[in-house]
Amino acid sequence: MDSIEKEISRGRRTFIKKVLGGTVAGSLLLVIPAGAMDLANIPEQITGMRGKTGPFITEKKFAFIVDITRCIGCGSCCVADKNEYQVPDGMYRTWVERYVIDDEDNVYVDCPNGGLDGYQEPRQDIPHPIRDTFFVPKLCNMCEHPSCVQVCPVGATYQTEDNFVLIDAKRCVACGYCIQACPYGIRYINPETRTADKCSWCYHRVRKGLLPACVDVCPVQARKFGDLNDKDSEVYKILHQPHVVSVLKPGMGNKPSLHYVGLRREVV
Amino acid sequence: MPEYKSKAYSHIFRIALVLIAAGLIGVAVRAMVLPESFGDYGHYRGSAIEDEINRPIRNGTNSSCLVCHPYIREMHLQGVHNTVSCEFCHGPVADHVQDGKVIARLPKKEGNDIKTLCLRCHNQIIRARPKESIKMISMPQHLEEKHVRIDHNCNQCHNVHAPLMWVKEARAIVGAEEDNK
Structure with a gap:
């Protein structure tokens, strides 16, 4: 018992x-x-990036190309960007502008909510017949001679040896000099972190072998990202064939690494 | 001739002492104020690069979604929407899965939101779009042309993942010819 x-x-x-x-x-x-997210499920999109150590990317020279003739203004890129960085409302790391040109050669540009909601309605406020319309996505130009880096008094904005212009949020004192210095108006003060912020071409994704979030989601391949050292890459082929004006504000001398295909006089 | 060269150097020593002390204090303050890896590669904090690399990835790619959703995978990859991002409509995968575990459900568009979503890309009236790239329609003419009720939603005829799947199946059943594209 x-x-x-x-x-x-x-x-x-x-x-x-x-x-x-x-x-x-x-x-x-x-x-x-x-x-961190399990990268095992995600195949490498930029080959040869995983498992690399060291502070800089040594073998590749990245370029970003936006093809205006392909962009449909859906705003996928803006949505992906907002999701990736949890960008506060009203701030945009990337956006899509709509250009409308009428018969009198007047140019109308609008960008409701940065293109985040897409373009649902045509413009009603244009008195003349419309001659041409197109979309222009904007993002950081990753200048070879970045004026934002030059003016930063605390070394918070810097250019890496692999030509990425990044922001050190721990150093930034939000003085706003870089925002004034950027010829492209890419930068903003993030109201949550109270530091300057801008598009980084998704440096953290690129270093892990993934395409920038906006490039990955673009349904019509209007955004292209690739290695200029690889002669078989699409970006190399595009930039080494005859093409018209391809960077914004070339006269500023910033030498952007962001190129546009089909860039128009009205945009430059 | 009297010698006017002074033998008193104490004022020079004092100045030198003050300058050296100021220099030392300067060096000490700089060492205290500057972060550790500052100046390793340039006029910035070297470890900032590492911080930037360690930023969490929130958007997976379509493959990170489709690995767990084989039925959707089959539809999505065969349809004409195969270049459309899952996360564009449903939200980032980081809000759904963390460390291999489902933490929350992602929203699914319903009702009028679906129509809004479709027309972000396919609305002909916007005009600013290249003609060749994707099919454009204008509402409600499209519904009239197809002889369906004017209050029909897009997903009543089109599977959102493979828009032509049901259309093709219906045509196969009826044996109808493909009409104008």
């Missing part, structure tokens, strides 16, 4: 122990902070 009771209580004890252990282990799993 004693032995049976002992057996039962032993069973109960182990049962309670196991349940408690399981609960603790389970809740620990929930509590442990969520780490």
Whole structure:
């Protein structure tokens, strides 16, 4: 009789122990902070980027090309960008402008909510017949001679040796000099971090072998990103064939690495 | 001739002492104020690059979604919407999966939101779009042309993942010729 009771209580004890252990282990799993996204499920989009260490990208020279003749103004890129960086409302790291040109050669530009909601309505306020319309996506020009870096008094905006212009949010004092210096109006003060912020061509994604978020989601391949050292890449081919004006405000001397295909006089 | 050269150097020593002290204080303050890796590669904090690299990725790619949704995968990749991003309509995968575990459900567009979403790309009236790239329609003419009720939603005829799938199936059943594209 004693032995049976002992057996039962032993069973109960182990049962309670196991349940408690399981609960603790389970809740620990929930509590442990969520780490980086599992890259194993995501195939490498830029080959040869994973497993590379060192502060800079050495073998590749990246260029960004926006093809205006392909852009349909859907705003996928803007949505992806907002999601990737959790950009506060009213601020835009990238946006899509709509250009409308009428018969009298007047140019009308609008960009409701940065193109984040797409373009649902045609413009009603244009008195003359419309001759031409097109969309122009804007993002950081990643200048070879960045004026924003030149003016930063605390070394918070810097240019890496692989030609990315990035922001160190821990150093930035939000003085706003860079915002005035940027000829392209790309920068803004992030009201949440209270530091300057701008498009980084998704440096963190590129270093992990992924395309920038906006390039990845573009349904019509209007945004292209690639390596100029690779002669088979699309960007190399585009930039090494005859083409018209391809950068914004070339007269500023900033030498942007962002190129446009089909760029129009009205935009430059 | 009397010698006018002074033998008293104490004022020079004092100035030198003050300058050296100021220099030392300057160096000490600089060392305290500047972050550790400042100036490693240029006039910036070297470890800022590492910080930027470690920014979390929030948008996976379509493959990160389709690996767990094989049925959608089959439809999506065969349809004409295969270049459309999952996360454009549903939101970033980081809001859905963390560390291989589902943490929340992503929203699904319903009702009029679907029409709004479709017309972001396919609305002919916007005009600013290249003619060759995608098919454009104008509402409600499209509904009239297809002889359906004017309050029909896009997803009643078009599967949002593979827009022509049901249309093609219906044509196969009826044996209808493909009309004008």
